[in-house]
Amino acid sequence: MTDSLLVESLYSLHVVPLCPLHLEVLHLSIWRSYTSPSGATVPILLLQQSTATVPILLLQQSTATVPILLLQQSTATVPTLLLQQSTASVLALLLQQTTATVPALLLQQSTATVPTLLLQQSTASVLALLLQQTTATVPALLLQQSTATVPTLLLQQSTASVLALLLQQTTATVPLLLLQQSTASVLALLLQQTTATVLILLLQQCTATVLARLLQQTTATDSILLLQQSTATVSSLL
Known part of the structure; x- marks a missing residue:
């Protein structure tokens, strides 16, 4: 035909x-x-x-x-x-x-509904595939969304590997965008992760701005969660 x-x-x-x-x-x-x-x-x-x-x-x-x-x-x-x-x-x-x-075009859509629907998928493999993309533009576009729902849904994923993939990005822009979110629940979810690898990856970022934003959080609960980490590597990085 x-x-x-x-x-x-x-x-x-x-x-x-x-x-x-x-x-x-x-x-x-x-x-x-x-x-x-x-x-x-x-x-x-x-x-x-x-x-x-x-x-x-x-x-x-x-x-x-x-x-x-x-x-x-x-x-x-x-x-x-x-x-x-x-x-x-x-x-x-x-x-x-x-x-x-393909994922870059998906996240560049002008409506906030698109990234929200993306993160609401029931399987963790979907978000893992998104973060495994070779370009740093993809996670940056995800965190730049105007609604606070997007980073919250990202951190609420049940697997620790998802957040690890996010922090392993080569550019410092990604963790900065994560910490710049306006809601305190985002950082709380970040520090409540069960594995110490997540916090180590966050603190190993090369810029001092990342650590400054981490310590500037207004709630005492965040500082307590930070200091309660069990590994000596976290304290040395601080």
């Missing part, structure tokens, strides 16, 4: 084909230029399908161009619909893409 025939059948029948062969012929020209008479673009119609099979088939395409084009759409509806899918495998497939551009 040619591109033009696929587009004509898609809008004349008001049905998006679910066959992987049909999805493979959604070339760059269709994604960029074709709009239905009602004004809805192809990605929106794909994601609005009632079955969860559609976004899974879309992300399973062999080329990395497909998810990039999906996130580059001008409307904020597209990433919101993608993250609202009921299955966790959809987001996992998105983050497993080989290019670092």
